[in-house]
Amino acid sequence: MTRKKMIGNAVFLIVVFALTIYGVFHGEDFGEMMAAIQKADIRWLIPGVVLVMFFIWGESIIIWYMMKSFRIFLKKRICFLFSSVGFFFSCITPSATGGQPMQIYYMNKEKIPIPVATVILMIVTITYKLVLVVTGLGILIFGRGFLHRYLEGILPVYYLGLFLNVFCVSFMTVLVFHPLLAERIILQGMDWLEKLHLLKHKESRRKKFSESMQVYRETAAYLKDHKRVIVYVILITFVQRFALFTVTWMVYLAFGRTGVSMWDVVFLQAVISVSVDMLPLPGGMGISETLFLQIFMPVFGAVTLPAMVLSRGLGYYSQLLISAWFTIVAQIYYSIKAAKQTDNYKRLEA
DSSP: OOHHHHHHHHHHHHHHHHHHHHHHHTTSOHHHHHHHHHTSOHHHHHHHHHHHHHHHHHHHHHHHHHHHHTTOOOOHHHHHHHHHHHHHHHHHSGGGTTHHHHHHHHHHTTTOOHHHHHHHHHHHHHHHHHHHHHHHHHHHHHOHHHHHHHOGGGHHHHHHHHHHHHHHHHHHHHHHHOHHHHHHHHHHHHHHHHHTTSSOOOHHHHHHHHHHHHHHHHHHHHHHHOHHHHHHHHHHHHHHHHHHHTHHHHHHHHTTOOSSOHHHHHHHHHHHHHHHTTSSSGGGTTHHHHHHHHHSHHHHGGGHHHHHHHHHIIIIIIHHHHHHHHHHHHHHHHHHHHHHHHHHHHHHHO
16 A cells, blocks of 8 residues: 555545544533443443454454465464454555455565465455345345334435445356456446546556456365365354444443343344445444434433444444554564564675
8 A cells, every 4th residue: 555545545534533523423412421431331341342352353263264275374363463454454444445455465474475365355355245245135034123123214225235235245256256257248348438438448457457357266266176164264254243243232231221132233233334334434434323323222212322432432443443553563573574584684695
């Protein structure tokens, strides 16, 4: 990621954060909200932080497990650094676009071939979104009463988010399992856009596209040869994602609320993730808070705003801080490692 792009992302993040703070807290009694937060039982909030750590750790286990299938043997703590880097840059970039390039950058420091790293992260992305699609469709098909009880006011947003996720997973699946068909369709689309002068003809773009299609071919080959690995990855991803959704249940218990089942709270949080995952906002900032305040009102009542602050504070902002800390650790670790390698090289030359 270039310095210019990093600065641009930072400015965008700050602006979105400022607008979110203004939109959420404008006209609210800040003192009353803080008093309610202070009454929350910290004994339930600590497990919430643990669940966030588990969420980050879950991806590191997936990376470690898939690396083994390529006969690349890494320590789990190194994979945890890769996972932390991915979550940190995903949290601060629109549509989480910055996570994987930075993961590949750090994986390259462990001499992991870029094609291998790319295939692994491609599968992580597909399974990550697949869990959202399965959950979203499951709620849509089997949870009609749930939808009408809690989601009447946000159904258009939910349907849009679900549609975008289904489209994304379907498109990626076509790219993986029918790469030649997908390549032909996309190239014809490029030709059409160029004829309409909506796109400038560039050979470099076509070359880059052809190179990216090779990744999908390699992903398809991996999926074909490692079916059992993929099943385990999907199962781990389900546990990982639902661990993060359960953070809101911890907040519910922290406020001493009763009368709503754990699964209702967990699935409501899943609804927010399905709705905002594909939107071009860092961590779904702004829209996540708005949706929470609307759909969780029947659940939290008078403490909905404090509950939103704690839920987002744990689920997103603590994730951001934890992953930021371990991203700094990763940078220090690889800087020291590079310095040692340089010293050893100089000694050998001497």
